[in-house]
Amino acid sequence: MNTEETVTSRRALLAGVGAVGAVTVLAACGSDDSGGSGTGGTNADPTEPAEEPGDDTGGGGEVIGKVGDVPVGGGALFPATEMVVTQPTEGQFHGFRAVCTHQGCPIASVDGGTINCSCHGSKFSLDSGEPRNGPATRPLTSREVTVKGDEIVLA
Structure with a gap:
């Protein structure tokens, strides 16, 4: 074997090892959820947390x-x-997931006529969950609730 063939073989071997390593690294960075993108399979703003399937039911x-x-x-x-x-008016109840849509902080309070996140100051409407004050730009995830007797239950 001459020197040129040896260099070519070494290059081919190193290129093959590098390709296998790159595929392994890329596979490790992947997600095993069906969304594939890590954002719930949507083109959502990557700074806002993905919502979990079934949260609305x-x-x-x-x-x-x-x-x-x-x-x-x-x-x-x-x-x-x-x-x-929330109960914006008597007898009218609304349910929401108590997680801010900005960066996933837990909702801290309901006062002053809004649902409040203490992490970055987002405030949401009592009746719709729509943001009233940012940085959140998406509404809280709605969860249907009903009243049965004196209890509030998930519908």
Whole structure:
């Protein structure tokens, strides 16, 4: 074997090893979820957390809390179910996932007529979950709730 053939063989070997290494690294960076992009399979803003599938339907029939816990013109947090329930007007209840759509911080309070995130100051509407003050640009994830007797339950 002459020197030129040896150099070519070494180059081919190194190129092959490099290609296998690159494929391995890229595979390790991938995601095993069906969305593939890590953002829930959408072209969402990468600075905002992806929403989990099924968040809009909830667990069906799960008791969130008592009607008396949710003041008219305000709301209440239910950390055990990661929910915030509001009652903008008497008898009108709205449920939302208690996670800010800006960077995934937990909702901190419901006061001053808004649902509030303490991480970066986002505020959301009691009746729609729409952002009233940024930096959040997307509404809170709505979760349908109903009243059964004196209990608020996921629909």
